Amino acid sequence: MKLTDFEKVNLKLQQSENLYMIFLAIIIGTLAGFAAVFIRILIEEISSISFPGDKTLLENLIAIPWYYKLLVPVIGGVIVGPMVYFFAPEAKGHGVPEVMASMIQKGGRIRPRVALIKALASSVTIGTGGAAGREGPIIQIGASIGSTVGQILNFPTRRIKTLVGCGAAAGIAAAFNAPIAGILFALELLLMDFSAEKLIPIAISSVISTTISRNIEGNFAAFITPQYSLVSPYELLFYVILGLFAGIISYLFIKTLYFSEELFDEKIKIPGYFKPAIGGLLLGCIGIFFPQVLGMSYDSMNLALQGKVLIMSSLILIFAKIIATSVTLGSGSSGGIFAPSLFMGAMLGSMFGGVINNFFPDISANSGAYALVAMAGLVAGTTRAPITAFIIVFEMTANYQIILPLVIVCVISTLISAKLSRESIYTLKLVLKNINLQDGVETNVMESLLVKDIYKKNIDSVDTLNNLEDILDKSIRNSNQVLPVTNSNGLYEGIISITEFLLLFKNREQLNELIIAKDIMNTKVIPLVPEDNCHNAIDRMKTYNIDGIPIVNNHNDRKLIGILWASDIHSQYLKEIERLELITKLTSSIKVKDKESQVTFQIGYIATEIKVPKNFIGKKISELDIRKQFGVEILAVKTIYKGKESFIAFPKSDYIFNNSDKITIAGLAKNVNILKNN
Numbered sequence: 001m002k003l004t005d006f007e008k009v010n011l012k013l014q015q016s017e018n019l020y021m022i023f024l025a026i027i028i029g030t031l032a033g034f035a036a037v038f039i040r041i042l043i044e045e046i047s048s049i050s051f052p053g054d055k056t057l058l059e060n061l062i063a064i065p066w067y068y069k070l071l072v073p074v075i076g077g078v079i080v081g082p083m084v085y086f087f088a089p090e091a092k093g094h095g096v097p098e099v100m101a102s103m104i105q106k107g108g109r110i111r112p113r114v115a116l117i118k119a120l121a122s123s124v125t126i127g128t129g130g131a132a133g134r135e136g137p138i139i140q141i142g143a144s145i146g147s148t149v150g151q152i153l154n155f156p157t158r159r160i161k162t163l164v165g166c167g168a169a170a171g172i173a174a175a176f177n178a179p180i181a182g183i184l185f186a187l188e189l190l191l192m193d194f195s196a197e198k199l200i201p202i203a204i205s206s207v208i209s210t211t212i213s214r215n216i217e218g219n220f221a222a223f224i225t226p227q228y229s230l231v232s233p234y235e236l237l238f239y240v241i242l243g244l245f246a247g248i249i250s251y252l253f254i255k256t257l258y259f260s261e262e263l264f265d266e267k268i269k270i271p272g273y274f275k276p277a278i279g280g281l282l283l284g285c286i287g288i289f290f291p292q293v294l295g296m297s298y299d300s301m302n303l304a305l306q307g308k309v310l311i312m313s314s315l316i317l318i319f320a321k322i323i324a325t326s327v328t329l330g331s332g333s334s335g336g337i338f339a340p341s342l343f344m345g346a347m348l349g350s351m352f353g354g355v356i357n358n359f360f361p362d363i364s365a366n367s368g369a370y371a372l373v374a375m376a377g378l379v380a381g382t383t384r385a386p387i388t389a390f391i392i393v394f395e396m397t398a399n400y401q402i403i404l405p406l407v408i409v410c411v412i413s414t415l416i417s418a419k420l421s422r423e424s425i426y427t428l429k430l431v432l433k434n435i436n437l438q439d440g441v442e443t444n445v446m447e448s449l450l451v452k453d454i455y456k457k458n459i460d461s462v463d464t465l466n467n468l469e470d471i472l473d474k475s476i477r478n479s480n481q482v483l484p485v486t487n488s489n490g491l492y493e494g495i496i497s498i499t500e501f502l503l504l505f506k507n508r509e510q511l512n513e514l515i516i517a518k519d520i521m522n523t524k525v526i527p528l529v530p531e532d533n534c535h536n537a538i539d540r541m542k543t544y545n546i547d548g549i550p551i552v553n554n555h556n557d558r559k560l561i562g563i564l565w566a567s568d569i570h571s572q573y574l575k576e577i578e579r580l581e582l583i584t585k586l587t588s589s590i591k592v593k594d595k596e597s598q599v600t601f602q603i604g605y606i607a608t609e610i611k612v613p614k615n616f617i618g619k620k621i622s623e624l625d626i627r628k629q630f631g632v633e634i635l636a637v638k639t640i641y642k643g644k645e646s647f648i649a650f651p652k653s654d655y656i657f658n659n660s661d662k663i664t665i666a667g668l669a670k671n672v673n674i675l676k677n678n
Contacts, residue, residue: 021162021201028149028163029170029205032142033212036174039119039134039141040217046127047295050076058299061129061291069129069291070284076128077280080121080333085273088117093261093329094132094337095122095140096189097429099168103190104430107157108147108164115144121334128280129287129294131324135175136336139185142171142209162198165191169202170209175338177213178395182206185388189426224302225372228402232363236408238356239373242349243409246374247416249318249348250381253341254417254425256322258432260330272332279331286324292317293324296339301375304346307353307368314351318344337425341378349374372397373405380410381417384424451537452530454572455551455564461486464493464518471496471517482548484560485521492550492558494521527552530561534569541566607635607666610676612657622653630675632667 050072053060061069084091090098091114102110122137146167150160165186173182183206187194191202230236264275286293292300300317303309309317325340353370372393380389390406417424423431460474461484474483483496496517527550528537541549547566553559616624626634637648640660648655657663665672 018197018200021159022204024149024153024163025166025201025205026208028142028146028166029208030212031145032138032167032170032205033174033209035115035119035141035145036138036171036209036213037216039123039138042119042123043127043134043296046123050128056299057295058292058297058303061287061294066288069287069294070281073129073280073283073287073294074277075280076124076130077276077278077331077333079124079128081273081276083117083124084121084276084332084334085271088114088121090114091118091121091140091334092332093429094335094425095136096336097426099140099143099164100190100426101430101433102143102147103161103164108160109151110144110147110164112144112148112151115141115148118144118334122336125276125328125333125335126295129283130280130328130333130335131283131293131295131297131321131340132328132333132335132337133296133339133342134336135172135338137334138171138175139168139336140171142167142169143190146205161191162201165198165202166205169206173206174209174213176392176395177210178392179203179206179210181388181392181395182209184391185385188385188388189383223298223305223396225397226305226307226366226368228369228372228397228399229365230401230404231365234363235365236404238352238360238364238370239405239408240412242352242370242374243377243412244416245348245352246345246377246409246413247381247420249322249344250341250378250413250417250425251420253322253325253337253344253378253382254421254423254428257326257330257337257425258428260326261429264331275331276333279327279333282327282331283324286320286327290317290320290324293321293343297321297343298339301343301346301371304350304371305368307350307366307371309347309350311351311354314347314354318347318351321347337382338379341382342375345375345378346371348378369405373402373409376406377409377413381413382425384414384418384427386410386414450530451528451532451534451551451564454534454568455528455530455562456568457562459484459560459563461560462496462517463488464516464521466517468515482546482550482563484550484563485517486560490559492527492552492560493518494523495525495546495550496521497546525549527555527558527560528564529554534564534573537564537569538566606669606672607664608672608676609638609662609664612659612661612663613675616657617659617661619657620653621651621655621657626675630667631671632665632675634663635666636664638662638664 047057051057051060051064051068053063055063088111090102090111095118099110102108118137118140122132122134126132126134143164144167146163146165147160150163155163168190169182169186171182172185173179176182183199183203186202186206187199191198264279268275268278270278283294300309304314321340321343325337329335329337349369349371350367352374353365353367356364356370357367376389376393379392380386383389390403390410393406394402421428462471462474464485464487466474471483483498485493485496487493522544525544525546526540528540529552537549541547548563550560551562551564553561621634626632634651637651637655637657638661639648639658665675
């Protein structure tokens with residue numbers, strides 16, 4: 001049976017899978033919504049015990065004796081340090097990089113205990129004055145919930161990653177009462193994929209989580225935002241400048257945070273479970289003089305949004321918060337960077353807006369408006385997620401007039417921060433751990449595609465002695481931009497760029513007899529051999545900025561045998577991804593049932609997983625001619641490689657079966673059953 005027979009059932013499998021994923025998205029959104037509410041209540045309770053009083057948290061912090069501000073963060077560090085160190089080291093720090101690492105390295109698999117430890121550790125950290133936010137922990141907890149659901153159901157990697165995205169989106173949506181921002185955060189930062197397959201369950205999970213949060217705590221905005229209006233078109237110039245400052249402050253925050261992490265990890269030689277207490281002591285020293293930076297600092301942000309923070313105070317608090325957050329998270333305590341970024345943005349905007357108001361009162365809004373826009377700018381600059389950043393603030397204000405300033409500040413802040421630091425506050429942690437963002441299925445697919453299976457053998461090439469007229473004749477028949485050059489023995493010498501050649505050909509009357517192919521060819525392009533893989537081919541094409549690369553028999557004799565085009569690699573890559581998706585759906589349908597179960601995907605046709613028959617062991621697939629003998633197709637092989645189970649979709653004909661192999665087969669029910677009993 002041909003592969004196209006299986007592709008006919010793709011739509012049916014997709015529809016049933018989508019319904020199942022929607023059901024799970026509702027469950028995850030509900031759990032994440034309740035988790036977000038629980039963390040918010042827990043932080044408030046711990047804060048009220050740590051800093052007692054009958055006023056706002058900021059007023060209580062200002063009123064209590066100095067030794068409270070010094071000692072309470074230390075006590076928080078003493079509690080959090082052993083909790084994280086011994087039970088879940090992944091709960092250390094700001095959470096999102098750990099989720100990203102799990103997506104890349106473990107297919108989205110997160111230990112279930114992480115949700116509980118992260119909730120407790122971050123609540124204690126923030127409740128005892130830690131200068132961090134609850135949003136990062138809520139994201140990690142939601143992601144852990146989604147991952148746990150996927151693992152319990154024994155889902156494949158593709159589905160688990162989507163469920164992780166559902167949990168993360170639900171977490172941030174509930175934290176900010178901003179469902180659209182939750183959706184975009186998961187798609188823009190975690191999955192980097194806006195396909196409908198992932199968008200639908202993530203959107204549902206985000207909406208459900210927000211609904212849970214609103215029903216329990218009310219439909220409120222996270223901050224008391226000022227009424228905003230663009231006073232003058234000239235004011236957009238001020239926002240350009242504000243975006244520049246936001247990008248610079250974002251860069252300073254990223255660098256200071258990771259300097260602090262390196263300091264505590266590498267320089268301070270004490271057991272890891274003591275380090276959060278040291279960080280708490282340093283934080284307490286800052287809190288004595290600047291209590292505004294302790295905790296999530298929402299009260300201080302609201303004051304800035306109302307224009308009630310002095311210009312000089314705003315400037316000082318920016319840097320005080322950078323240091324306070326860096327020692328909190330760098331020492332090993334648990335919390336997020338969203339709230340600190342928002343705080344720095346609020347203070348930056350308050351300061352900048354105050355200065356602008358003094359010099360240009362007739363064409364500028366109040367300082368609170370600048371504080372609001374700068375909050376999004378700092379989030380965009382630190383996370384490199386400008387769409388998520390301005391959507392968060394837009395959802396808080398529901399004011400269309402703020403869109404232009406938001407877009408300007410977020411985009412410029414992102415560009416400036418990216419210019420100063422290649423990595424975001426999330427990805428830098430991955431890079432420092434040698435985790436490659438490009439690792440994953442896509443890279444594996446490209447590496448599995450070999451040049452010999454794709455390259456074109458019928459090619460046009462030119463001889464090193466051909467003149468311009470000869471080259472033109474070949475280029476007319478060749479619509480691509482690369483023309484290989486060979487010598488009289490057919491050995492590869494270099495390539496000619498058709499674009500550059502055509503520019504030269506304008507003067508063909510004077511140059512035709514003077515210039516030959518050897519004079520204009522590029523000899524720096526190293527050819528490929530059939531055994532190379534397409535991942536290397538694409539890298540080489542990018543290096544030379546060409547869309548095709550010559551193929552030689554081997555690197556010794558360099559006989560030209562064909563050419564490989566980028567377009568052909570892309571087409572084959574898409575086919576391989578489609579085949580993997582189809583096989584994953586069939587095998588996952590089998591996996592959730594008993595070992596010997598089967599899936600009916602078309603009338604009379606079934607797919608099932610069986611242990612490899614004894615008479616297959618030690619033989620190649622090509623030797624057995626399974627399709628002809630049994631009338632079935634081998635879809636996949638599970639084998640043990642280096643002690644780990646490995647999955648091979650559509651194994652090649654030279655694959656040799658091992659004793660431990662299991663094979664997924666599909667075909668007419670009677671044929672499958674014959675092979676099962678063979």
